Structures are given as C-alpha cells and as structure tokens.
Amino acid sequence: MSSELRTRAIVGIVLIFVALGALFAGGFLFWLLLVVAGVLMQGEWGDLTGATPENRKLAMFAVSVPLAILCPVAAGVSWLAFALAAAAFFFVALVGRSVKLALGVPYVCVPVMALLFLREQTPNAYGLLLSLWALSLVWATDIGAYFAGRSIGGAKLAPRVSPSKTWSGLGGGVLAALLVGFLLYRFAQLPIQLAAASGLLAVAAQLGDLLESGMKRRAGVKDSGTLLPGHGGIMDRLDGVVAAAPLAALCYLFLVLP
Numbered sequence: 343m344s345s346e347l348r349t350r351a352i353v354g355i356v357l358i359f360v361a362l363g364a365l366f367a368g369g370f371l372f373w374l375l376l377v378v379a380g381v382l383m384q385g386e387w388g389d390l391t392g393a394t395p396e397n398r399k400l401a402m403f404a405v406s407v408p409l410a411i412l413c414p415v416a417a418g419v420s421w422l423a424f425a426l427a428a429a430a431f432f433f434v435a436l437v438g439r440s441v442k443l444a445l446g447v448p449y450v451c452v453p454v455m456a457l458l459f460l461r462e463q464t465p466n467a468y469g470l471l472l473s474l475w476a477l478s479l480v481w482a483t484d485i486g487a488y489f490a491g492r493s494i495g496g497a498k499l500a501p502r503v504s505p506s507k508t509w510s511g512l513g514g515g516v517l518a519a520l521l522v523g524f525l526l527y528r529f530a531q532l533p534i535q536l537a538a539a540s541g542l543l544a545v546a547a548q549l550g551d552l553l554e555s556g557m558k559r560r561a562g563v564k565d566s567g568t569l570l571p572g573h574g575g576i577m578d579r580l581d582g583v584v585a586a587a588p589l590a591a592l593c594y595l596f597l598v599l600p
Contacts, residue, residue: 350572387446397438404430427451456591476590483515490514504555519544535597550585
C-alpha cells in the first residue's frame with residue numbers, strides 16, 4: 343500500500359469514528375460537529391466561487407448565525423432557523439454582491455437541518471436509526487461506486503464533469519445503498535418505505551458529488567480544500583450527504599409520518 347493510500351485510509355477511518363461518535367452521542371455534540379463542518383464548508387464554497395477573502399469571511403460569519411440557532415438548547419430545527427438561513431442568504435448576496443457566494447448558505451444549512459431533524463426524532467434510538475441510515479447509505483454508495491467502477495468500468499456517467507465516474511459505478515452505488523437499507527430494515531426495524539428509497543438517495547448522493555466536481559472543474563482545482571490529508575476538503579467528503587440528507591428527511595416526512 344502506498345503512503346498516500348495509507349494516509350487516506352487512516353484519515354477516512356478516523357473521520358468515520360468521529361462521525362459515529364457524535365451521531366451516537368446526539369444532542370450538543372452532534373450539533374457541534376455539524377456546525378464546525380458547515381462553517382468550514384462555507385469557506386470552501388467561497389474559495390470555489392472565487393470570493394475575495396473578506397467576502398469569504400463574511401459568508402462564514404453569516405452562515406454561523408442560523409447554524410448556531412439550531413443548537414438543542416436554542417431553537418433547534420424550527421421556522422426561526424429557516425428564517426435566519428434565508429436572511430443570511432440575502433445578507434451575503436447583497437453585502438457580498440454575489441449570489442453565487444450566497445448559494446453556499448442553503449448548501450450548508452439545509453443538509454445540517456435535515457440531519458438534526460432526523461436525529462431529533464423520538465424515541466432517541468429511532469432518531470439514531472434514521473440519521474444513521476441517511477449517513478451510512480452515502481458511505482455505502484461511495485464504496486459500492488468505487489469498487490463497481492474499478493472492476494467493471496464501461497461508459498462514463500458525466501465525462502465533462504467527472505471523467506472517472508461510470509454508469510457501472512452508479513449502479514454499484516445504488517445496489518450497495520439498497521443493501522444497507524434492507525439490512526437496517528431486517529435487523530434494526532427501519533421502515534420498509536425508507537429501505538426501498540435508499541436507491542433513490544444513492545442517486546442523489548452521486549448527483550451531489552457531480553455538482554461539487556463541476557464547481558471544482560470551473561475553479562480549476564482538484565480538491566475543495568487541504569484540511570483532510572488524502573481527502574481534500576470538507577466538501578469533498580460531504581458532497582453526497584449534502585444532497586442525500588434533505589431527501590432522506592423528505593422521505594421520512596412524506597412516506598413514514600402520518
């Protein structure tokens with residue numbers, strides 16, 4: 343194993359353990375991890391959109407306001423949080439004079455709200471199951487797409503955006519996500535509707551990956567940042583979650599809740 347691959351594997355394992363630790367703890371710790379990741383992602387979004395250092399910091403400050411109000415001891419996931427996120431968007435767009443930079447606010451806030459909403463469902467174990475499902479199927483999609491794409495290859499999925507992605511990789515990712523969904527249904531009592539929707543969320547995760555790949559291509563960079571050795575930036579690790587988490591919350595709202 344090369345030193346680069348070893349570094350990537352070690353960092354990846356550490357990230358998974360940190361995410362799972364915060365996820366199982368729930369409450370303040372899970373919120374704090376999401377807030378830190380969200381603010382850093384807004385900074386990387388600013389870099390990819392070519393924002394000035396001053397406007398980049400402005401956007402990071404603005405997005406921290408709705409993220410802060412999501413704290414369990416504050417308003418949590420509420421209409422107030424949505425209103426503050428909308429206000430942060432218009433603030434960045436007007437003061438920073440850049441709608442592209444402002445679009446980072448919903449890019450960050452919506453998935454954070456979705457994950458917190460799922461984690462806060464009662465009883466606590468049920469909220470843990472829902473949020474674990476939303477995150478684990480993204481991990482499964484990445485793994486399934488990687489191995490299917492390397493072993494099968496074939497036609498490119500979006501060669502102008504991400505030359506390495508293939509249709510076989512997408513299929514492998516969907517199958518892996520469905521496997522995780524039905525394992526959680528079989529052994530953890532995940533609602534069958536959500537298990538069946540796992541394949542749809544896998545497609546969303548891949549679209550989120552392609553969106554970020556397109557942004558990096560336009561910016562002329564390989565990674566969104568350099569914070570994570572062997573992985574790039576926070577956006578590079580969470581691009582699939584950004585798209586899949588809101589859809590997971592919507593599936594729960596419309597397919598499971600009465």
